[in-house]
Amino acid sequence: MKLNYILASAILAGSTLGLASCGDKFLEEDQFNQRSTQYFTTQSGLDDLVTGAYQKLKFKFNYQWGYLAYCMGIDEFTGGANNLTNYNAYQTLDASEGNGIKPIWDNYYGLVEPANVIIQNVPLYYDKANAKYNTRLGEGYFLRAYAYFELVKQFGGVPLKLNPSKSVETYFTRNTLEECYAQIIADFEQAYNLLPETPEQTGRITKSAAAHFLAKAHLFRASELYDDWNGSYKSDDLDAVIKYGKEVIAAHPLCTDYVALWDYTKANSANETVSEVVLAAQFSDDTDTWGRFGNQMHLCFPSVYQNMAGMKRDISGDREFSYVSATEYTMQVFDRVNDSRFWKSFITTYGCNNPSAAPKWSVYAKDYPNAIPDGVNAADARFAGGQIALKYIVNSPGDTRYTDIDGKKSEDGVLKNGKLEAPHTFVHYYAGEDFSWNTSKATTTGNWFAIHPHNRSVALSKYRDGYRNAINSQFGTRDAIIARSADDVLMVAEAYIRKKDYTNAITYLNMVRDRAGYAEGEDRAKHVDGGQSYKNNSYCSGKGGGFSADGAIYYETNTYYESNNMDVTTASSKSSMRLNSVADILNSAPDMPVYQALGLSSDYDKVMCFLMNERTRELCGEMQRWEDLARTKTLEARWNTFNDAKSYGEGSFNAQRDYFRPLPQSFLDGITNASGSTLSDEEKSAMQNPGY
DSSP states (O other): OOGGGTHHHHHHHHHSOOOOBTTBOSSOOOOOTTSOGGGGGSHHHHHHHHHHHGGGGGGGGTSHHHHHHHHSSSSSEEEOSSOOHHHHSOOSOOTTOTTTHHHHHHHHHHHHHHHHHHHHHHHHHSOTTSTTHHHHHHHHHHHHHHHHHHHHHHHSSOOOOOSOOSSOOOBOOOOOHHHHHHHHHHHHHHHHHHSOSSOSSTTOOOHHHHHHHHHHHHHHHTSGGGTTTOTTTHHHHHHHHHHHHHHHHHHSOOOSSGGGGTOOOSTTOGGGGOTTEEEEEOOOSOGGGOTTTOBOGGGTSOOOOTTSTTOOOOGGGOOOOOOEEEOHHHHHSSOTTTBHHHHHHEEOEEEOSOGGGOOBTHHHHTTOGGGSOTTOOTTSBSSOTTSEEEEEEOOOTTOOSEEESSSSOOTTOEEETTEEOSSEEEESOOTTOOOOSOGGGGGGSOSSTTSSSOOSOOEEOTTOOTTOSSTTOOOBOSOEEEEEHHHHHHHHHHHHHHTTOHHHHHHHHHHHHHHHBOOTTOOTTBOOOGGGGGGGOGGGSSSSSSOSTTOOSOOSBOSHHHHHTOOOOOOOOHHHHOOOSHHHHHTOTTTHHHHHHTTOOSHHHHHHHHHHHHHHHHHTTSSOHHHHHHHTTOHHHHHHHHOTTTTTTSOOOOTTTTTSOOOOHHHHHHOBOTTSOBOOHHHHHHHSOTTO
16 A cells, blocks of 8 residues: 555544453444545544544554564574464565565554544644543554554654645655654654543553553664664663653553463453553454454464364364464573463463374384383273373473383374373473574474474463354454553663663562562462463354363463472472572573573673563563564574574575565555656665665
């Protein structure tokens, strides 16, 4: 879509209104696409236009662009069963690519236009005495700033269009990054000054949301990607991060238990309004409001399970598009004994829901009779309905318990202390295997990274959705978190680190780390995620949901104790997570190997690395990693070190090109120069980002 056509998007944004959540139906379905733009010169029209514009907050979570642009080509994840090398391996990504970059460009410019109309028309046509006047104007400024911020993070400097279109416009030039950030921050400041502290309705933008993004925009501008021009801003920017971040933290206290963020039981439930959430895209189980996509992030992360004997796809286990797979870095950067966030973020057990197809002991009984566990018959199934059918053992090198029965590294041929494991079992490290960051060399480690493409993995659970209305439905019902205050905690910590004030930085790091430790009496073997919502889902009883007495894929335990090879404990681990000094950062057991792998030597570089590792531990998979690595210019080093795509020969990172995406070819083809002529190839090349 060309910029000169985006007025149509303003009408479209208001023509099919969005999704209700948590019982507050401010995003009701209301067709008014037959009305002209004159409607937006009325108070009711502006109310509807603002409501329609909220739809664009859902865009990032709607479809493939969410996986491609935000979750691939990073250190946390590599390619999954759907191994898309143009994004994950920086291979053949060009300006004509239409699944990621073009929709991002089109949709966020599609938000700019209604925001411009709101900003222009509210002062002209909205009753200034109305209690909603400031809110509507503030929403307009926030939405425009949000759109441009999303564009700038992906594309660099972009054309700033600050007035509504009145006719066809074809001449556009790119503004500098400095100009773009100045506008983004100015708009967020306007929103901050106008928006209320408490939302008018659930899902509405507040002063805290503006403060959150002010902190983030200032932090981005102070980051290494912009070092060629940001020197005069850095000091004030870091002060602003601290100011605004602290305000958000005070207004939105962290949940006391990390799992509360992901404890999804049904659409519009209390989990979606916990105190930590600052802003969320509003989704629902109301099919009339789905539009074309719904929330499809639940498709990105699942490991493939449906082709395992004794298992079949069901709603609780998600539809396994499996676009990404967690890397060795993600497995190792957590303290998997003391940090509950690993076990509350990832899935390590799956239930048997198809017992008639479960594997038999007889497969190995003839050739390996001594490997069959005592007390079982060869003709018996290895597991029954409702029992664990598949498990991942996230162990460390040096574990001598697990060996392979026949050298084939089959999931059915895993021996534990010489006896066959009953479930399909994927082991991280077999006995005698050495550690390696590079999972392309995993033919010598375990039996799960050895599979390429990586269709088996310890899968992220944060988006799992058992409240969909069919086994193969792509339409997710969960709200999607856009901003939460733990991110503000880490932004404030980073600002202090950049100031080399490590004492204050540690105070804020401990806010998330104290929460991450296990509480006294906590059951460390318990797993909870949104797959549990199938229990409240009417589609899962007699409507083909795949559920009966046979069981479900969703399983409420993990492999914590078996993976860690330790006895059951109910002791608190919070003291083990707490940082007492910078020495604890420099000597952190999970982090020191990362420092070494990245070749870091200075205390500052190690502390910044620790901060980036802590962002993984807290925010893994929450669609911020590519942008964080790009802004800190650590993307190249971390991709080369921790993403196996390069080792498989799938592509290579080009630092002169890959810190920004290409501007869409359709945009360059559709605009003109100052004289009204279509751009020449030379003019297009001059406007395009380097290397594309």
